[in-house]
Amino acid sequence: MTVNRRTVIKGLGVGVGMAALGAPAVKAQPKPIRVGFMTVKTGPLASGGIQMEQGLALYMKERNNILAGVPVEIVTVDSGGAPAVARTKMQELVERNQISAMIGPLSTQEALALDDYIRETKTPTLSVAAADDMTQRRANPWFVRVTSTSSQCSQVMGDYAAKELKYKRCSTIADDIAYGHEQNAGFQATFETEGGKIVQKLWPPLAVPDYGTYIAQINTKVDGMFAAFAGSNGFRFFRQFNEYGLRNKIPLLGGMTAFDESLLQQMGDDALGLLSVNYYSATIDNPSNKRFVEGMRRDYKVDPGYYAAATYTAGAVLEAALKTAGGGGDKQALMDALRNNKVEDTCRGPVAFDKYGNVIGNVYIRKVAKQDGRLVNAVIKTYENVSQFWNVKAEDFLKNPVYSRDYPPAKFLEN
Amino acid sequence: MNRNAILALLGVVLLGFVPFVMDDFFINLTSQILCYALFAVSLNLIVGYGGMTSLGHAAYFGIAAYGVTWLHTVAGWGQLSSAIGAVAVATFTAAVFGVLALRASGLSFLMITLALGQIVWGVAYRWVGLTQGDNGMRFPVRPEPLGFNINGATSFYYFSLIVFVVSVYIIWRVVQSPFGAGLRGTKDQPRRMRMLGHNVWMIRWVAFIMSGFWAAIAGLLFVYYQKFVSPYTVSLQQSAEVLLMTILGGAGTLTGPMVGAVIVTLVKNVASSYVERWNALLGLIFVLAVVFMPTGLVPGFRKLWKRRTAPPPASTPALTAKPSTEHAS
Amino acid sequence: MQFWLIQTLNSIAFGGLLFLLSSGFSLIFGLMRMPNLAHGAFFMLGAYFGATFMNWGINFWIAALMAGLVVGGLGIVLERGLLRKLAGNAQGQVLVTLGVSFIIADVCLMVWTGDPVPVPAPQWARAPTFFIGYAFPTYRLVVLGVAVVAAVLLYILMERTRLGAMIRAGVDDMEMARGVGIRVSLLFMMVFLLGAALAGLGGTIGGPIMQAYPGLDQDMLPLALVVVILGGVGSLLGAFVGSFAVGFIYNFGTALFPDFAYVILFLPMVAVLVLMPQGLFAGARQ
Secondary structure, eight states, X not given: OHHHHHXXXXXXXXXXXXXXXXXXOXXXXXXXXXXXXXXXXXXXXXXXXXXXXXXXXXXXXXXXXXXXXXXXXXXXXXXXXXXXXXXXXHHIIIIISOOSEEEOOOSHHHHHHHHHHHHHHTOOEEEOOOOGGGGTTTOOTTEXXXXXXXXXXXXXXXXXXXXXXXXXXXXXXEOSSHHHHHHHHHHHHHHHHTTOEEEEEEXXXXXXXXXXXXXXXXXXXXXXXEEEOOXXXXXXXXXXXXXXXXXXXXXXXXXXXXXXXXXXXXXXXXXXXXXXXXXXXXXXXXXXXXXXXXXXXXXXSSOOOHHHHHHHHHHHHHHHHXXXXXXXXXXXXXXXXXXXXXXXXXXXXXXXXXXXXXXXXXXXXXXXXXXXXXXXXXXXXXXXXXXXXXTSOHHHHHHSXXXXXXXXXXXXXXX | OHHHHHHHHHHHHHHHHHHHHSOHHHHHHHHHHHHHHHHHHHHHIIIIITOOOOSOTHHHHHHHHHHHHIIIIISOOOHXXXXXXXXXXHHHHHHHHHHHHTTSOHHHHHHHHHHHHHHHHHHHHHOHHHHOGGGOEEOOOOOOGGXXXXXXXXXXXHHHHHHHHHXXXXXXXXXXXXXXXXXXXXXXXXXXXXXXXXXXXXXXXXXXXXXXXXXXXXHHHHHXXXXXXXXXXGSHHHHHHHHHXXXXXXXXXXXXXXXXXXXXXXXXXXXXXXXXTXXXXXXXXXXXXXXXXXXXXXXXXXXXXXXXHSOOXXXXXXXXXXXXXXXXX | OHHHHHHXXXXXXXXXXXXXXXXXXXXXXXXXXXXXXXXXXXXXXXXXXXXXXHHTTOOHHHHHHHXXXXXXXXXXXHHHHTGGGGTTOHHHHHHHHXXXXXXXXXXXXXXXXXXXXXXXOOGGGOSOEEEXXXXXXXXXXXXXXXXHHHHHHXXXXXXXXXXXXXXXXXHHOHHHHHHTTOOHHHHHHHHHHHHHHHHHHHHHHXXXXXXXXXXXXXXXXXXXXXXXXXXXXXXXXXXXXXXXXXXXXXXXXXXXXXGGXXXXXXXXXXXXXXXXXXXXXXXXXX
């Protein structure tokens, strides 16, 4: 019977998708639901927040605002990146708009500020925030992350640098925030496990106008440098790195957002050949991603990157869960569906979730290349079904302290 | 005075009825407004009555919030002792910072408070071992004052209201006391105060410490409500925002900062749902208020009201308006 | 060796950039007795406008001058439209500039989106220069050169022209200046034009180093404040010395004491203010 109903709904979805406007009314039309979307549209974090909105808007447009047969209304709120405002906004979403699920928030600060409220109100939340512990030592049962923990991708990069690139000595530079600390630590952990040595770690503050003083300290006797930056910092660091003539001396390995698609066109041809790691690339070859990239170029004249892909993926994961749960009426059922589903067809490739709510999915090593006159992060190697624990058993992984500035301890620092 | 007391009482009674006419969302929002209003009233002690404009007031607010969280979750103290300890630390910080900042006055004072505030922010941001850095700290569970559970929206609202009313009442008494008169004296005529044998520095310092103390109380309300504290709480934005509330509403009046807190909180939390460019809106409100009502909204509207109700004395409103402006500031 | 050489060059070059940022700030501060908290926003606008003009195919230097003019015009609007109405209310003026900076930042976000906008350096200055085998960005040396030229021009303006004499008189003693018949209101407008234009020009010139991005205003404003506090208000020489002092403190401080990176600028600021509480205007009112 369940199967039967699912097929009907699926049929409806296809019908709408193919613009068969005269689709026959189905019995037991599912109740419309509201989905909260918390993003950042003002202040310095707005860049990512606006891309998140574009990705989600495109997904909803393609689906004609109907996910798995359920009419979905997206209620967008702007937290400005302030944790206290995020809380009020979420109360508005839950208490006034009676949302069935929430997509967002963007930053870890906000997500942690909402943590207990999410539990209290049992709101299924598909967040973009990357802090490791939200799906590790402090896992929230109402939380799923469709993107990546801070360290999930950089662990892959560490392994790649040691095994494929045969690097022995690396330095690292990252924003001095938890997101940077964790990315860096992930890289260090796997790189050193495979026999590499991290000989230098640099931590410029998040809001630093000039990287010159850090670039002058860079140890040039390394095989490569891992760079983990957020927002526009990767772009600004790279420009200054070039200025100092280091471009051809030290290969840079980028973290998830260092050389994001949203920055690539501004970086210019100097960026050609840069390596980076992410859970997504606009060049991934699957039908869903083709449609996505085409739509983003058509509607917004940009290539999607980390943030737009996050909400577009969240849309697909949510749609699958609504299908499984038979609508958004039962939050527990929806939550179970979100975590237990394996969704084959998302723009980032197939995704599943571990019992902590974090995604198990492909991670891509990418190289900046020119295709059809525009710069892209072309996939050069795919690691399939990567877990946030890399190749360590979850229980063993969780016995260690959370990744940080000083963990794992750096044993090989010089200078 | 008597009329004011009746109005105040009426206001409190009206606030007491809020939970009966509003839904949980607005009850929670009103709790937040009470918290920010107390914060702004605390800043007003030095800005409005003492003439010392501070751009680092979030320091005491945030230190209390961080302090109670750290003492309760890391050091394992009880709720009450954590709260007392946190307020003590914040007040002590205010005492030390006061000694430094009061070396100067006017803009130099403003700059010192700004720099000190930024140092506190830097510590909160960078000393990850103590504060968990930019991730912020969670405050797990609200206290149970006298055994009352304040987890619900309504019960927490009444808790905030009681704290707010009691605090504002005490602050009002202080302002009306000889000390308050002395403080206003140091603002308007410091030289004369000195000649009369008052220790101007000491009066300012004590006011500074008190201001820090009440900001710390507001900081406790903040963290009890949010159950979370992050470097944003001690940031320059937070300091600028509370100064904005104070001056927007009218520094040097008791109700002005409260009105400012209502407006700013509503714009940030409610208007932002309808107006995409709410940051610009906030800036615009601020600019217009300062330009057209330089003494703040409360004195400004009071003046307008008087002008409307009072029989128009011929055609010289502009002349009569001037002195009253000075009076209100 | 390399460390000390490159950091020293960095400090000097950064000092030059800071001078472009803070000379206008200091002039306005000295004459009008108020810190223009929209100065960081002016600088950011300069970077955005410069990038936009260059996008239209305009030459780098002309784009920089145009950005300076546009932002200077905005400065006049701010002064005439708002600050003038608040004459005598320094606190109100400071707050208005803060409000204006909110508005500018939000409008920039709307116009130029949240993504960073690259500001290209002139083609010839893109490859690094080599000093005894060590690479240093050529463009930073260009910035230093521009700063020195600007300093000389400003010096001539202040010391050798009538306008400069009036500004100096106003900074020293406003009442006296009024007394000897200087049209103070015109003077304020001129100084605001000059100060804002310097910020706009500095924004474009600094652009190739920092790029234009949301938040640039908040990153730069504290630097201007610190420069002026260390160097003294309203004095060109003070801004010059203060800029290079901050350049050195910032570069060597963050490199040698990375744990203090966040407070490296504010500790000396507190120290100066506490030790010399009257220091802000001390130079101006000798």
